[in-house]
């Protein structure tokens with residue numbers, strides 16, 4: 001047995017995947033082109049002039065310059081977002097109405113502004129005070145900010161887009177079984193750390209995830225998953241998320257992100273110094289963002305390879321922890337169901353897997369589940 005799709009779904013999966021790859025690389029080029037255009041046309045300088053004409057105070061300037069730059073940039077990028085949502089609708093991944101989608105986009109913009117204005121103000125305050133070593137000082141300043149955002153995200157940001165409720169509210173029997181599974185591992189994930197997300201209001205796809213860390217760490221299962229998987233299959237999916245939880249994948253990713261940012265800020269500070277005459281001027285921001293955009297496009301396969309490795313660890317953990325509780329056929333079948341609904345290509349191009357896949361391919365995960373034997 002292997003992961004496979006019926007012929008009609010197979011063609012749709014291939015079409016969906018190809019459109020997605022084009023969208024992905026097209027969006028990357030688009031975001032680079034927009035920033036380059038803002039720099040080359042002098043629009044960034046114009047925004048800076050308006051901000052400086054309005055006030056001598058730097059924070060007021062940030063409150064004008066940042067929204068102008070961010071909103072202009074994101075409006076030009078909006079067609080890519082719209083095309084992405086169009087694909088989600090066309091391939092039955094999303095059922096969200098356009099007004100609801102646009103409202104989510106608007107909320108995302110507002111959250112970005114609330115975060116970006118103080119961060120940019122801080123960045124330029126640090127650059128002015130320490131023109132040569134700002135990369136180090138700004139990095140130190142961003143660490144608690146990143147930690148705070150990751151901590152608060154599940155409590156503040158996620159509920160702005162989806163409704164959550166304790167998993168035990170509508171699925172007390174399942175939670176009993178999950179607790180037994182958790183107990184088997186000699187661990188404890190308290191009931192109040194298990195949530196159900198009402199994803200079915202917007203999407204068809206299945207998922208579960210772990211978010212937050214420390215006091216906000218939690219396991220979230222989408223209601224679509226609970227609806228479409230059998231109980232043993234759900235236990236297996238939960239086992240995978242438990243793997244992320246107990247193997248501290250979020251904390252580890254956070255530590256690596258911090259290291260990557262240090263390297264990025266250091267390299268960025270050296271590059272930007274050669275490109276702009278006065279780094280402390282607001283117009284250096286689109287240049288810095290351009291450097292970040294190019295660096296993240298290059299770092300993509302590294303980030304995704306690391307992610308695939310973590311996902312593989314979580315799969316192994318799930319197979320271990322559910323051994324004897326969930327038949328391996330059920331584990332494999334959960335990938336079949338998720339793959340069919342998510343229209344996962346059975347034979348993705350290896351380069352695409354290497355470059356873009358955050359998870360191992362559904363075929364290889366199905367295969368792993370089926371081959372897996374607990375060592376005696």
Ligand SMILES: [Zn+2]
Nearest residue numbers: 240244311314
């Ligand atoms: Zn995972």
